[in-house]
Amino acid sequence: MKKEVKIGILAIIALVIVIFGLKFLKGQNVFSSKQTFYADFSNVNNLTIGTPVFVHGFQVGTVVDMYLKPTNSQIVEVEVEVNKDIQVPKTAVLEIVDVGLMGAKAMNLVYDSAGLSDLAQSGDFLKGRTKGILTSMLGNPEDLESYMTKIENGATGILDTINDYFKGIDKTEGIGLAMANLQKTIANLQLLTNQFNILLQGSNASLQATFANLNSITGNINNKNKEIAELLENFNAISSQVKHSDLDKTIKTANTTFATANDRMHELKTTLEGANNAISDLSGILNKVSNGNGSLGKLMNDDGLYQNLERTSKQLDLLIQDLRLNPKRYVNVSVFGKKQKAYDLPEDDPANKVLEKKDEEADKK
Secondary structure, three states: OOHHHHHHHHHHHHHHHHHHHHHHHOOOOOOOOEEEEEEEEOOOOOOOOOOEEEEOOEEEEEEEEEEEEOOEEEEEEEEEEEEOOOOOEOOOEEEEEEOOOOOOEEEEEEOOHHHOOOEOOOOOEEEEEEOOHHHHHHOOHHHHHHHHHHHHHHHHHHHHHHHHHOOOOOOOOHHHHHHHHHHHHHHHHHHHHHHHHHHHHHOHHHHHHHHHHHHHHHHHHHHOHHHHHHHHHHHHHHHHHHHHOOHHHHHHHHHHHHHHHHHHHHHHHHHHHHHHHHHHHHHHHHHHHHOOOHHHHHHHHOHHHHHHHHHHHHHHHHHHHHHHHOHHHOOOOOOOOOOOOOOOOOOOOHHHHHHHHHHHHHHHO
C-alpha cells in the first residue's frame, strides 16, 4: 500500500474521531438514532448548547442549536435532539427550568400519556415555555398554596394545644413568665406595626409626589435619549479626530514656535533698551546744544560767530572774484627781467560796497 493512501486513511480516521469526540462532549450519543424537534422562546434565560433534556428526571436528549428566528428576531428558536425510542406527542411542551441558585439550566419534555395516540414526527415544532427560579424550585403555585394551608392548619392546632396547656400556669416565674413576656413583645410589635402603617399613610402623598417627580425625570431622559445619543456620537467623532490629528507633534511644534518667539521677544527687548538708551543720550546732547554748552551749542546759539562766518564767506567770495579779475595783483610774473606794472585800484571795486556796509554797521553799534 502506498504511503499517500495510508496518510489519507489516517486523516479520515482522525476526522471521524474528532467529529464523534465533539458530539460526545456536547452530550450527544453518536451511536443511537435521534429525532429532532424545535420550539420558540421569547427568552431562553442563558440556556446553552449541550443542555440536557429530561423526561421525569431521566435524560432523553440534548439542546444542539439555538439561533434568532429568521422571520422574527424577537424569538429564539431552539433545536433539540431526542432519542428515537422516545414517543413524543404533538401536545408535548419543551420547558426551560432552573436547577440551582447558580443559574444552571435544564430542559424538561412535558407531556401526558393520553396524547400518545397523536405522535410528533422528527422536524416538528413543539410548544415552548420558561419557568422562573421560584417556580422551578418550589413547584406549582397552587400546590404551594395547598402546602401552606396544611401547615397553617397544623400550626393552629399545635398553638391551641399549647395555649390550653399554659392557660392555668403561673405567669410570675418560669415558663409562664416567659410566655407573658412573649405576649407583651407581640403586643408591642403589633403597636409598632400600627404606628408604622400610620406613618406610611401620612407620608403616602409625599412618596407619590416623589415617584411622580422621578417618573417625570426618567420621562425627560427618555425623550432626550436621541439628543444624548447624538451628543455622544459627536463627542466620539471629536475624540477620534483628536486621536488621529497627531496632536503631540502639533503641541511640540507649537512649543518650539513659542520658544523661538520668546527668544525673539527677548532680543527685541534688548534692542529697544539699547535704542532707549541711545535716545536718552541724544536727548541729553540736544539739551546741552540747546543750552549753549559745548562747541556745537556755542556755534548754534552765538549770533556773532554766525555773522563772522557770513562776513568771512563774503570776503572770500570777493577775494576769489578779485583774483579772477586782477591776477597780476597777486601773481608777479617777470618775463626777460621786465618789471611788473603797478597795480591800479579800479574805481568800481566790489570790495568798496562791502567795506562801506561794514563801516555803516560799525557806526550803528
